[in-house]
Amino acid sequence: MSKTHASPGLGPEYHPLASPQLEQPHPFLARARREEPVFFSPALGSWVVTRHADISAVVADAARFSSAESITVGSATMPPEVLSVLMGGYPLVPSLVDNDPPAHTRFRGLVSKAFTGRRLTESEPFIRSLIDELIHSFKNEGRTDLFLRFAHPLSSGIIAEILGIPRTDIHRFRRWSDDLSTVLAAHGSVEHQVACARGVVDFQRYLASALEERKTAPREDLFTDIVTGGQGMAPPMSMAELVSLLMQVHFAGHETTAGLIVGAVELLLTHPDQLQALRDDPSLIAGAVEEAVRMVSPVHAMFRTALEDVEIGGVPIPKGAHIRIVYASANRDEARFHEPDRFDVRRPDIKKHLAFGQGLHFCIGAPLARLEARLALESLLRSLPGLRLVPGQKPGFLRSVTVRRHESLEVAWDVPAP
Template identity: 30%
Template sequence: MANLLNPFGAEYLDDPYQVFKAARADARAHYSEDLGYWILTRYEDIKQVIRDTVNFSADVANAPLQPFGPPVMEELAKVDFRRVSVLVDNDPPSHVRVRRQVNKAFNAQRVKLMEEPVRELVRQHIDRFADQKEVEFVSALAWPLPALVLFRLFGMPDSYLDVVKNGSADRVILTTGRPDEQESRRAAKGLAEFYALCRQLIVDRLADPRDDFPSDLIRAGEGQEEPLSPVELTQVMYSMLFAGHETTTAHLTHLIRRVLLVPGLWERLREDRSLVPNVVEEALRLEAPVINWRRRAKHEVEVAGVTLPADAKVLLLLGSANHDEDIFEHGDELRPERHNARSHLTFGFGAHLCLGAPLARLEGRVVLEELLDRFASPCLPGQGLEFTPSVLFRSPKALTITL
């Protein structure tokens, strides 16, 4: 069974949820010799590991699946790339210190004020393809929108779009894929340019604070016993600029595809908009953009009926947990009235709950509402979907919609 749990295999890339279903039925835990990870399949076991910061460390969350080779290190050295733990790969008490300052800057009020700017951006993008018979949804809306939303928050010009989007895609390839030497060197150049941009953003705001998130993040450290250092500030920007759009691009694409796959649901949502928020949650549950996540056992510990040795690396199948039949009845179906749709683990749980969850939910809701307003009965033509092989992420490269 562990051989099928191969994120780079054709069967997994085609439909990981059938692979997950078989894995759940077979065992709560599997060991993959190929990946060098223990793999957990069930909701309760995965939730237990995520919230247990005593027995499990988050320090492997951002670690590359395969060590960076000399070509990558050469490119990163050119921009003095420094990887420090700040958010998803940080453990208490250091995580608490960083998260407290980030929360102060990235607060609910700032996200709430984003709805109208998000809606205006969505309308502008829809206007560009509204008269077409077909649209490739990823390039037309899902790819640019989340980054442009972040630019409004971070005080960045739209001209940085390609650097941020392409650099983030290169980060996925380098840290969660298995690129060859040529692809590694190419991706390293994009990642280095992205990191250098994040550092320059912090340098600029330290010299000239403004009314934006990076400036608020710097101000959040004022009066603190241990404010974030320039390197930590850069890493926060590098982390949030990546996570805040890369996964949301996937979320928007999965959301619209899943809605269009359910006969009659589009027309029903046009008549009853009260169902939209829960449908967004159902799409997040059914298609987690971060389909797997990682932890490391700090010492020997028992979980999922097996004893993990100290330093064991653990792969948490979030996509499997979200379909677990013990938690979600008919878990493979999108059900607009599902009472526990929001119980999914797509945004994690506990201390490391995703910072950007409110913004991702907002963008999903607004995009769906605006598309419902403009198009009476879109549909999906026959097509195959292509995904970048990754141990953590799942995002369609393209999605054609007949308008």
């Protein structure tokens, strides 16, 4: 796809997976909203949409904008060596996030009961106990990497419990999750992408083996629910479809929530007035989580494909074009939010954010993410007196076309004398 404008515009300057935009995406996105809200990115081979109103219109119009390839930059960008390795596993078929009705409805129905209000209520004691266990493991140290020691093991432990993954295997899933991010982003050297593709195939084989086991030895877990429900459909779901679904549920279920928790802590520790407001009035915790979701936007962006010639924000987009909808930009749009770069746990217009998507693809795990983040913040602030950021650190960020989260965040606190 080539850009037809006479001027190249902002497109050649857009490099979301490279510094400095990887670490600081918002200055460029704010400029885009002012100067060229819809532009073509040669690096991604996609049109990029940055304004709240335009993004909301796109995600609400499933008839003209398909969710196919919504989590990739397009299979055409994958090196043939990577595609060759992936052929040794199961096809990366559309399932939940990257699908359209009516197929999307079948997949959503398979996992929806795992995230009902009743299931969340049943899960809360486990979540609280895991939070306490993790904090206890480093509480007397006075300093830790909050992502590696708390946020990631918490979110991955919870989704592992829901799926039915043994906790002893969680470390493997973290590596496989990073491999999947690299393959979907088509980022890095070909050698690195090939190594990550091998990890994705290992991931698929693990999931397929677990599903086969549940066929003869069912348990009270999502693996069992999915394989039983999938077999009962007409036509029955293939193993490739079930594996792709589980890969998406696992990735979305922990990467984004870990990013939200770490991002929320960073926001609170860099805004002492808001932290004090939360300490003075703990009932503000739900608002703090919601504002953190808006500011952090763990699902940084998604993709859509134009099913016909369309216009977005007055810009003509050809049929078949790949479109990157940047939720993180929508959530900082000056036309939608008052002082959008200000972190405010009492923000009155907070419900306008798109951090969990909208419409058909509204995040099925949003209630779980909110619950995890609320319980995590409550316990961290209660258990770690004087919690603060370690000065001078430069935390890295995951290189992903859809998810943005810290790779580390060093924090310190006061340890009482023995």
